[in-house]
Amino acid sequence: MQETEKKTGKKFFWVEGVTRDEVVKSLADQQPTRLRDQKVRRGLVLVHSVLATLIAISHLFGGTKLRTYLEAFILAGLLYLYFILRRSVRHIADAPDELLDERLIGLRNAAYLSAYRYMFGVTILLFSLGHWLLRNESGISATRPSELWQGPIFSFLILAMSLPSMVLAWTLPSEKSE
Amino acid sequence: MIRSLEDRQPTRLREQGFRRQIVSLYVLLLAMMPGTFLIHHFGLLDRFGQDSLLVAMTVQLVPMMLLVWLYTVLRRSVRFISEAKEEWLDERMVELRDGAHYSAYKILSAAGCLFGFSFIFFKNSRTETSFLVMTLFGVTFPLLAAALPALVLAWRLPSERDEL
Numbered sequence: 403m404q405e406t407e408k409k410t411g412k413k414f415f416w417v418e419g420v421t422r423d424e425v426v427k428s429l430a431d432q433q434p435t436r437l438r439d440q441k442v443r444r445g446l447v448l449v450h451s452v453l454a455t456l457i458a459i460s461h462l463f464g465g466t467k468l469r470t471y472l473e474a475f476i477l478a479g480l481l482y483l484y485f486i487l488r489r490s491v492r493h494i495a496d497a498p499d500e501l502l503d504e505r506l507i508g509l510r511n512a513a514y515l516s517a518y519r520y521m522f523g524v525t526i527l528l529f530s531l532g533h534w535l536l537r538n539e540s541g542i543s544a545t546r547p548s549e550l551w552q553g554p555i556f557s558f559l560i561l562a563m564s565l566p567s568m569v570l571a572w573t574l575p576s577e578k579s580e
Numbered sequence: 581m582i583r584s585l586e587d588r589q590p591t592r593l594r595e596q597g598f599r600r601q602i603v604s605l606y607v608l609l610l611a612m613m614p615g616t617f618l619i620h621h622f623g624l625l626d627r628f629g630q631d632s633l634l635v636a637m638t639v640q641l642v643p644m645m646l647l648v649w650l651y652t653v654l655r656r657s658v659r660f661i662s663e664a665k666e667e668w669l670d671e672r673m674v675e676l677r678d679g680a681h682y683s684a685y686k687i688l689s690a691a692g693c694l695f696g697f698s699f700i701f702f703k704n705s706r707t708e709t710s711f712l713v714m715t716l717f718g719v720t721f722p723l724l725a726a727a728l729p730a731l732v733l734a735w736r737l738p739s740e741r742d743e744l
Contacts, residue, residue: 508675511675511678511679511681511682514678515677518681518684518685521688521689522725525721525725526717526721526722529695529696529713529721532696533717536709551696551699551700554696555696555697555699558696562689
């Protein structure tokens, strides 16, 4: 690993959005934590999915002020959960090839295969929702079309970032049982 | 699919250069979809009056049919590896398939972001929103998503003669 480090000299991987230290430390971490429990991880995935759905349909909630607070709250929750999810799968989903061994690369790529299929469905669903909002709401409410699109776009961005981690968190067994 | 994996007949589809040409052509034809929308949006089809939208949709139909045909060729060129089930592939091929999906995921996410943000950009009253949605999420995105893993594989895989 030291050889690779010398070769690339990279400390932050921009495309993957992780630092070398973060991944190395997370992979070597032996401290007991509930995040290694499959049930807890699955719970996180479910809460994350519910919040992502809520942000997508946030336009349908109440007045502008309430909606803005709600959106900010949900977004903060989603971001927090995203970082927890990454930690729960030891950053495998976001780690570059050079920081993983063959088995972990295999796990990561297999997760991306499933994530790719979900991603296709999620995108079509979210943008159909955006289009529906645009057609039905723009005539009734005074909201600008760009605001109507915000919910589905935020939801898409968050899901695009977190789907591989979500798939891994759902499929990986509890580390105790291993 | 299994026949394709075992096929030993020489064909140009096994050459990397030829496969890369197919990939480039696919991407070019795919770009024509939003391209046609832009031509319509900026009034270059106004000479057709009320039929301009119909003309734009017809223009899209030709590359769309070509894309469907090219998609079948692409799949054949990579021996259907990108869509094959795990039990039909050996370990090396599973690795290749999953690796292609890893790269494809990142490209698809970027494309999704681009398409999503384009709705914020085209927000004036002149925009035919239904046409834009149909172009991006009814045609371009599904055709891109369906073919991306095969596109990545076709670009990456070396010529089969080189392997021998």
